[in-house]
Amino acid sequence: xxxxxxxxxxxxxxxxxxxxxxxxxxxxxxxxxxxxxxxxxxxxxxxxxxxxxxxxxxxxxxxxxxxxxxxxxxxxxxxxxxxxxxxxxxxxxxxxxxxxxxxxxxxxxxxxxxxxxxxxxxxxxxxxxxxxxxxxxxxxxxxxxxxxxxxxxxxxxxxxxxxxxxxxxxxxxxxxxxxxxxxxxxxxxxxxxxxxxxxxxxxxxxxxxxxxxxxxxxxxxxxxxxxxxxxxxxxxxxxxxxxxxxxxxxxxxxxxxxxxxxxxxxxxxxxxxxxxxxxxxxxxxxxxxxxxxxxxxxxxxxxxxxxxxxxxxxxxxxxxxxxxxxxxxxxxxxxxxxxxxxxxxxxxxxxxxxxxxxxxxxxxxxxxxxxxxxxxxxxxxxxxx
Amino acid sequence: xxxxxxxxxxxxxxxxxxxxxxxxxxxxxxxxxxxxxxxxxxxxxxxxxxxxxxxxxxxxxxxxxxxxxxxxxxxx
Numbered sequence: 001x002x003x004x005x006x007x008x009x010x011x012x013x014x015x016x017x018x019x020x021x022x023x024x025x026x027x028x029x030x031x032x033x034x035x036x037x038x039x040x041x042x043x044x045x046x047x048x049x050x051x052x053x054x055x056x057x058x059x060x061x062x063x064x065x066x067x068x069x070x071x072x073x074x075x076x077x078x079x080x081x082x083x084x085x086x087x088x089x090x091x092x093x094x095x096x097x098x099x100x101x102x103x104x105x106x107x108x109x110x111x112x113x114x115x116x117x118x119x120x121x122x123x124x125x126x127x128x129x130x131x132x133x134x135x136x137x138x139x140x141x142x143x144x145x146x147x148x149x150x151x152x153x154x155x156x157x158x159x160x161x162x163x164x165x166x167x168x169x170x171x172x173x174x175x176x177x178x179x180x181x182x183x184x185x186x187x188x189x190x191x192x193x194x195x196x197x198x199x200x201x202x203x204x205x206x207x208x209x210x211x212x213x214x215x216x217x218x219x220x221x222x223x224x225x226x227x228x229x230x231x232x233x234x235x236x237x238x239x240x241x242x243x244x245x246x247x248x249x250x251x252x253x254x255x256x257x258x259x260x261x262x263x264x265x266x267x268x269x270x271x272x273x274x275x276x277x278x279x280x281x282x283x284x285x286x287x288x289x290x291x292x293x294x295x296x297x298x299x300x301x302x303x304x305x306x307x308x309x310x311x312x313x314x315x316x317x318x319x320x321x322x323x324x325x326x327x328x329x330x331x332x333x334x335x336x337x338x339x340x341x342x343x344x345x346x347x348x349x350x351x352x353x354x355x356x357x358x359x360x361x362x363x364x365x366x367x368x369x370x371x372x373x374x375x376x377x378x379x380x381x382x383x384x385x
Numbered sequence: 386x387x388x389x390x391x392x393x394x395x396x397x398x399x400x401x402x403x404x405x406x407x408x409x410x411x412x413x414x415x416x417x418x419x420x421x422x423x424x425x426x427x428x429x430x431x432x433x434x435x436x437x438x439x440x441x442x443x444x445x446x447x448x449x450x451x452x453x454x455x456x457x458x459x460x461x
Binding site: 123126127130132158280282283284291298301302305 | 419420422423424426427436438439440441
């Protein structure tokens, strides 16, 4: 079984969510119920892959060990930078092995969900260092890690937010409202993924056979639409399912195609990913480099920060030329946008004019679509001939 | 303390409006962004010895000078 694919998954989802709705309406706690269903799904998903399951188990034990171990060390020794860096690297190790091993024709730690689960663990280590997380029980951390609606591909939730939702018990009216919203999101997400994304996919197949330049342009647009409806559809179903289980998993997309610049785009597209990177990579890089005085101006610091931020984001997708290029491309766009918006008198004078906003939107969309074209790997195929 | 934090904020936002109107919106208005906020946190630690983690607070909790002041106050 795979998450959000096939009849078996959705039949079980329907039953699981109906039971959850009954429990929630009776104002009973959904805490351990959600955990139990998540474990059942883990069992079914990994049933066909013993190796994947072994990696997953190791990953969980490793992560829980690191978090509990670091909590104890942090409580004893305080904010020690070197120990902190070691723990961050150790928490990244399984993912790094997973991404690097294919270069050596190996497949280490290749199990469904590893890319997304790693965010949850690294976030906890960083916030333990910050002193924001002081205590986590093994059971609650396990519930956070295996939570099935967002297990395979996000949205990327944060442990403190998740656990606060997990431990609350909603009054009936509030629960019913949340549950209703959840069901609506689930259905809308299904339409996105199974109708609109499927339609865009058909268009891609048709355009792929063409050789004229407008076929490539059309392909880039169709691919962009496919990416959006497929991933926004999945995300919405994940968020909807979470709601029915009483967890308000954050939304992942918010009308990305109305963005007027690239910065705004990253506030609307794959939001939980870009905000995770903002909080745990960009901001920290800027703070660290500012303390160490690596750059002479704010602007340089910001531009370097965008490259680091988006470069790592590209690598995270996979160590392939297309993904790396995609990351650097967006790093460059963000750096250019920042420089232009901070320096240009023309921008400051015209940014609130309607014509300027329309033009800016139109340019942004072309840049975004070209980015998808890079992401799709098509450009590399064309270059390779 | 209050003066110090407001001066710092005004310097980072490059606008004295944050001192004149502590209820002014910071993020939507473009006065403060992720970059400015990061630098504010660095300076706050440097000048006042107060450590606030960048992932600790959500945007709606810190979107006016007054809210930032309250947060800093709570940390002293």
